[in-house]
Structure formats: C-alpha cells, structure tokens
Amino acid sequence: MPERPELTVQGWGPPTGRVATVAAREGTDDGVLELAPDVHLGRTLPAGARRHLSRELGWTPRSTPPVPLAEVQLPPSRLDPAARVHLVALLGAEHVADDRTTRLAHAGGRSYLDLVRRRAGDASDAPDAVVFPADTAQVAALLRSCSQLGVVVVPYGGGTSGVGGLPGTDVDDRAVVAVDLRRMADVHAVDVPSSLVTVGPGLRGPDLETALAAQGLTLGHTPRSWEFATLGGCAATRSAGQSATGPGRFTDLVAGLTLATPTGVLTLGTTPGTTAGPDLLGLALGSEGTLGVITELRLRVRPAPRRTVHEGWSFRTWAAGLAALQRLARHDLLPDVVRLGDPDDTRATLLQGRGPGARLLRARSRTRRQGGGCLLVVGWAGLPTIVQARRSAAASVLRDGGATRLGRRPGQAWLRSRTAAPYLRDRLMDAGLLVAELDTAATWTQLPAVYDAARRSLVGSLSTSGRRPLVLTSVSSAWATGAALALTVLADRDDDLPLQQWLTAKRAATDAVLAAGGTLTHHSGIGADHRPWLTGVAGAPGVDVLRAVKAQLDPARICNPGVLLPD
C-alpha cells in the first residue's frame, strides 16, 4: 500500500506539505502556507484576531484538548467470525482489518459533530472492520457476499465528510464494514485528444494532478479537503470545489463511472453526447454510497492553463458586491474563481492574514475607511488572450458596481490559505470554541433573503447572556441563475452540551434557509446530518423514486443505509 497523508483520528491534523503544492500549481509567489502548524493558539492566530474573537464572542481562550488517543472508547467489533472468514476468503487476510488502530482511523468523517465526539473520547461511530479491495470484481463480490451475510458496507475515501456521511453504526445493529479504496488509486488510461482520463476511485487530487502535469494537463478540481479527499468520494458526494464557478465543479467533470452494486455492475455515461434516455450517471453522482461503490471514474481534463490570475477587489457593502456578481453572472462574465466575503468574513480574513498581502490590505482598508467593506477574490485561468478579454470585461462591470481593485496580493493570500481552515478549526476547538459550517445556494433573487434568514437564525440560537456567535459568510461560487453561500460559525462552546448546542442551531438555521428559498446544501451533501430534510426538498414522490432505485440495486439495504434516505 502506498504511503499517503492521513487525517488524524481527532481532527484534521498537521499540514502535510500538500497545501504548498496547490499554491505553487496555481502560480502563487511563494507556495508557503502562512498558517503555522503549531499546537498553541497563541502561535497560530495573530494577537489581533484573538482579541477580536474574544471581544465579539464573549469568549476567553481556555485549554480544552482532546482526550489522549489511548483513552478513546471503541466498542468491540460486531463482525461475527464466520462473516470475517468470508471476507478474508474474498480479499486475503492482509486486506481485512479489525484492529483498534485501523478502526479508529476510519471512524466517521470530519464534521464539527464528529470531532466533538472523538475529541471527547467517543469512537462509537467506528466501523467494525475495514476492508481494502483491489478492483471492481472484488468490490462486486464483496457487495454480493455482504448482502447475503447481512453486513453493512460504507465506502471510505478520504474520510473528510462534513455531514456524517460515514456512519459506522446501523439502525438494525448489523455489523458495518468500511471499504477503504486506497488500493484502487491508479490512473488507468489517458486519452489526450478526447481530454479524458480513467482512474480508480481511491486516487486523490494531488496524485492525479502530478500524473497529469507530466502531460501538460490538469483536472482543476480543488475542494478545501483536496489533500485527503478521493476522487470517488468527490463523485459520490457531488463535490463543488473552490473553482466551481468556472470549470471545476466535480459533477461537470465526470464523463462516466462504474458503479458496483449488490445486484450488478453499472457502467454509466461512458460515451459523451448521448441522448439515449434518462441520465443514469446523475443518479450515481450524489448517491453517497447508498446504491453501491464507485469503482472507476472517467474524468474530463484540460490543458494546464497558460495564464492564471487571482486578484482582490473591495466593495463598500454586501449588497453592492452581490449586485455586481449578479451582473457578471447574467452576462456570462463570471471568473473561474469567485469568493465574496460579507463584512464579518472580510474582517476575519484581514485579521487572520499575516503576510505582506494582508498587511497591505489592512492598511488600504484603513486608509479608505472601508473597514466594513467586503473583499472579493476572483481568479481566471486559460489562454492569455481569453483571460485578458474576460478579465477586462469583468473589471468594467466591477468598477461600474462601485468596486475598488486591490491588486493581486489578496488573490495570492487566498490561494495560500484556501485549505487552511480545517487546521485552524482544530486549534480553535482546543481553545474552547465551537467552529461549524453551513452551506446553501439560491437564485440571485432569493439570495439576500436566504443570507438574512441564515444569519438571523444562527445569531438567535447561539446567543446567550454575554455571548454571541460570529457568522462569517461568503459567496463561494456563482453561476447564471444564482450563487452559493458558505457560512462559518464561531461561538464560545457549551462544554456541557456541545452537540446539542450546534444541533439546535443548525436545525433552526436549516429550517430558516429552506423557508427563504435556499437549498439544503450546496457542497456538503446529505449524509446523516441532512437526512431529516430530504423529503421536504425532494418531495415524497421524489424520495419514493430514490427508494425504488435503491430497492432495485440494493434489496438487502446494506449500502450505507444510514445516510441520504430518511428512515
């Protein structure tokens, strides 16, 4: 098994050097992550940012480290010996693991709720065993066997789910086996003229990019979890990614895939441009393991861009920023990367930055008295002449919309720190904070109301005497008909009832967002956490269709039954 970076059991873990790879690939000047991998908040967060958080939140930093790993409670494996023998016969003894270390390493995902539980020493969501199949045939055989054995199967890619997508327990108390796809991580074929590559589902973005770079190609999908997320996982959860405004949205990059199910292997969407009936590929994308395991992917790649530009602009108000983005969107002038911070998000960005870019931006903001303004980061990639034409057309729309150009340093700073937030989350949790996220999308017409509804609900739920949360919101991607909002919530953690504190707030905010016309999620998926709302958004007949498809492919309900579909 090739060595590869892994998340820590109780958090995101120290940076691995891969962050620098992203930055360097995107053409930044130094490629060094500004956020130091220190364990002490004092060295991780600038003093100004710490003071700002304390003042805003009514929070005093305190030491709340995770319990030592040796003290994490792991229930005994429910996998019965006869079933284990079956799995060993299928895959070989070295590819079936139920030791403590392996089970812990595959316990759940990396949502705030996941981390709260595991930092408190609770790994009851760990699978009963982990298997490492080698190919489609082994996965198909595994699914057939597990159907007969009554063993639940949960595909395991990078382990980065933020919505409880990797439950290790079953409502019917069956044994749960995680299917780790790391052995299926090869590049199988590259068709340069057709801009297509065929890969195993366990391959990670950085490894694919390394292989493609040798041929002058790139995939260009960069989710925040990109150091760890597998490409199969990106497909199963409809990953958006930070270049989703341009060509980087994962569902648009999947030309075809192989889905092994308990009742057969489906090969979907392999020939482009077909109109032969309904689109079954779209059923597999976003199926989150409930229909089977994605065992191969055919992805659209493109020539590595000859020119990449990222730059910053500032708006006086959020409304002005939204209006300008909407105008760009209508006229097909959106850059490939769009990230517009609201005033709270912008202030946090400026306080957090350490490099010369951040200092410059802070100085400019002070000079221009735009402290309450909104920072827009935009990025283009492609042929120089096309980038130039798109960029100057966009610039005139932005200027007409009242924006001021800040130059390239804010763009570089964003590139350097784009995968940093989960590392910072670990440190902030160490210091007693709730750090959680929410994401949605809406039409341009409904976006302002969705923004207001989400913020008002979160502030209301998480405010207590002397304490209030900070809600940092940004437009994370945009398209002609609407845009996505990413919300990061910071609050003094209730150490007695940390799970309930966030669950209550999240539930109310989700209800409020849906009532205002927002989507249930833009980039997180459904997992276990969003299940209760699925019927509301897909409608009962829609959920019945999904159930019918699942009944056809997975009659024994062994494929990740704890996610997506309501009980």
Next chain:
Amino acid sequence: MPERPELTVQGWGPPTGRVATVAAREGTDDGVLELAPDVHLGRTLPAGARRHLSRELGWTPRSTPPVPLAEVQLPPSRLDPAARVHLVALLGAEHVADDRTTRLAHAGGRSYLDLVRRRAGDASDAPDAVVFPADTAQVAALLRSCSQLGVVVVPYGGGTSGVGGLPGTDVDDRAVVAVDLRRMADVHAVDVPSSLVTVGPGLRGPDLETALAAQGLTLGHTPRSWEFATLGGCAATRSAGQSATGPGRFTDLVAGLTLATPTGVLTLGTTPGTTAGPDLLGLALGSEGTLGVITELRLRVRPAPRRTVHEGWSFRTWAAGLAALQRLARHDLLPDVVRLGDPDDTRATLLQGRGPGARLLRARSRTRRQGGGCLLVVGWAGLPTIVQARRSAAASVLRDGGATRLGRRPGQAWLRSRTAAPYLRDRLMDAGLLVAELDTAATWTQLPAVYDAARRSLVGSLSTSGRRPLVLTSVSSAWATGAALALTVLADRDDDLPLQQWLTAKRAATDAVLAAGGTLTHHSGIGADHRPWLTGVAGAPGVDVLRAVKAQLDPARICNPGVLLPD
C-alpha cells in the same frame, strides 16, 4: 385555442414564415428562406443539384405523390364510451376530440418511416382520441383516471419526433389518448436577475423568443424543428439543437420542471446549485413520456447577444477539419455553432445553395481546386470584446490547421437554410427518393472510426446494381471530449418495400456505429425506433433501474409504453 402553424398530416408542410424569424433574429442580411415552398422538385432544387443526385444515385426523378388525404385509412377509435365520458367529465367536452381530422393531425411523428406510412395512406398509428388539458392539476387527474381506465397516454408536443416517439398503438391493444399540450403554452414568470423563466410545456421556441425579446433576453435553443417543437417536447427528448456546441443544448437550459405522474406530481431541480442527493431532474429529461407528462418548465435564459458572427472556413480534407475542431475543443475555444461538412455534404451544400453566397463559394472552390474540400460553418454570440477574443484565438487554430477563411456569406447561407431540410425532404420523397437520417456522437479518438463504420455500412446496405446511396455527414456539434455526427442518407427509394429498405440499412448502420464506439443517438432520442438497442448501451442493470423508476411512478404502464424501454 390560439392559432399556430401545424405540420401537415403527410409531411413537414409549407414554410410558415417562422424560418425567416430565426434568420432575422440571428442577424442575417435578408431573413428570407432561399428554399421556395414549391411542390415541384424542378422549382425546389437547382438543376445542377438534380443532375448530381441523378448521377450519384442512379435515380430518375418520378412523381410519387402521397395518396389524397381523404383516402388515408384511419382505424375506428378503440376508446370505449364509458372512458370517453370520464375524460369529458375531467376536461370538458370541447377538450376531448376523436374526430378524423384531429386524430389524423396527431398521427405519429415525422420520421422517414412515419412519412412513408402516411404518404401511402396508412394512419394506423393515429391515437384513438386527443385531449387538451389546461394545467398540471388536470394532467395529474387525467393520469390517475387513465391508470384506472387502462387507457394509454402519449404526450403530444410539436409532433416532430424522428424516432417514432408518438406511437398511437399499444402492444396490449389498449386505447391510446394523445395529450396535446397547446393550452399549456403561457409564460408564467420571468425572473430577470436570476435569468430564469417559467413556462408551460406546450410553448414553442418562436413564441418564447418573442416574449423574451421584449425584455432583451433569449433562450437560444434552435433545433431544426424549432417552428413546431414544443419546449416540453425538447425536455422530454433531450433536444440538442444547432447551437449545442455553445449554450444552446436543451438539457443545460432546464433548471427545473414539474412532472405529473400517475402516482403523484414531482417538482424537480427548482433550486440551482443543490447537491442534495442524486439528480432526479436528469431522470425526467429524456424520459420521453414514459414516466408522465412534463407540465411546467423553468428555463435558463440570457441577455440577447450584442454581437453575432457566423462565418465559413474550408479545409482540404475531413481529417484536417476534425483535427482542427479537436484542437479548438481541447483548448476551450469552440465557437457556439460548429458545423463541419464532409466532402459529400459540402458538395451537396454548394450545389443546393442559390444565393450569392453559394455562388461565391462555388466559384472560390473551383478557383482553389477545393471541390473535394470540407466546409466549416462557425458562429459566435455574446459581448463584442469576448466574441472578438474567442474568434481571433479560434481563427489562429483554424489557420494552423490548414483552413482557409471564406468570410461571412457561407455563415449567412447556413443560417437562412437551417430549418429547410425537412421541407426539402417532402419534395424529394415526392420524386421517388429515400431521405432518412442517423445521428451519433463519439469521443474525438473514436470519431473517425465511427464515421467510417456508419458510411461503409449505409453504402453497403443501400447499394444495388446501378444504384448507390449518397451519405452526407457533418459534425453538428462538438465539446471537449468529442463531437456529434449527423448523417443524411439519400437513395433511390424501393417503392415495393420502402420501410424494409430503410429499416435494414438503419439496423446494420446502428450496429456498426455502436461497435465502433459511437452513441445510439445524439439528438433524436430513443422513441420506438431505437428501443431494441437500449439494453446494449445502458446495460441490463441500467435498464432495470429505469424499469424500477417507471414501476414506481407508473405502475399501470399507461405512460407512453411503446417507447424507450424494451418490451
């Protein structure tokens, strides 16, 4: 009921003036259809083209007009009186029709096979009755009632299906009711900031464009059938359209829709940017009436382009043309319209054209000895600066690929004649010709082999002593991973066995295309004609998934059971 142009019972019918509207909208110089609506081939086709066809095909023009309309045989309606009473109670007597004229007007689609049958006086594929519901609630009630009554329901939009998508007979000999959606043809809402419009399924493209033009907007979907095709029909069949290389592919234009089914009403995809589970919208697109009736559509529109350019280029060889298009595709430089004719197609285009553009092109071809060359028509639409940047980047790729620029006249000529072929087909059939079509798509790598396989098979099947077919092939749209091929087949018709003549050739060509890696269809859909191949391309497990979805939504199998899914 608003007056609107209709197809003739036995063909496509005389032009209606709408063709000129397309041309004018696209910025052509005169907006006049060059192809005169004459009934005599002598006045429809230039003498040079007639001579060329006679020589190539071994065909002598002869008069084979359709039988008089009064002699067309229509079987008695199978709709029993009790069921008719039910339908009248639901919809009102004036919205249930089973008279000869209405039934004939709704008989089948407009494939070559359809026309051969009806020109010979056979309308056995006519529905037993036609109903005209007013809204989603009436359609839903109709589907519930027909489920109980055991009456088959076939949604009827524009009647332009080219693959037998509108069968009026049922394998179980149940009565068949066509659901004509012309009363559901309103624009319900326009959300300008979000670039979205909500419309009824019976609305036609020209009427939507007229409504949008008042607000400076356009949909930009232009299938060849655009005078007649309804937007609901475009969704149900995954219409491609002639601007499918750019933003005009219909599936990309549908943001959401309402699907009335016998077991409930589904509202799909209404909020953009969601990743909440698998994509159910993609199941409705291309479902061809087998899951229910699309009763409302939410479509993406855009500002009417400020600049539109169409121009012609010529290549010495087909291989050079494909190579240049592939290079444009790889580098994201494809124009919005791409149409590359092969040598046979190009010769036919040049011979057929009558205007000054065609004369110019012929003269240039002779001068440059490029008679065997390939004509490429490309078009761009958008903001002037962006069009300019994309166009000059594309021009340098085309020049590097050996192409010669022919100027704008070939582009204008293409625009003027883009909806003309079906009219010409009527006249050619009057004169004793087989005029049929085939379409496919493939990756760039497989495209040359697919082209060769299709041509070789068609020529082989349709050649007899002294006669051989002409196969006119063009790349009709392109994208990063591949391109679509549209093939028009002309041959001396076998008047004794005209159906078998084409069925035999089509069957062999389809087998050959699939074996070479092409899709079953790119823009026609499945209908009845492509059903036998669906299992081969979607796989048995894929077809089982479609069957499971249908069983869930349409347990009595009343929704267009004669199309899409194999028996």
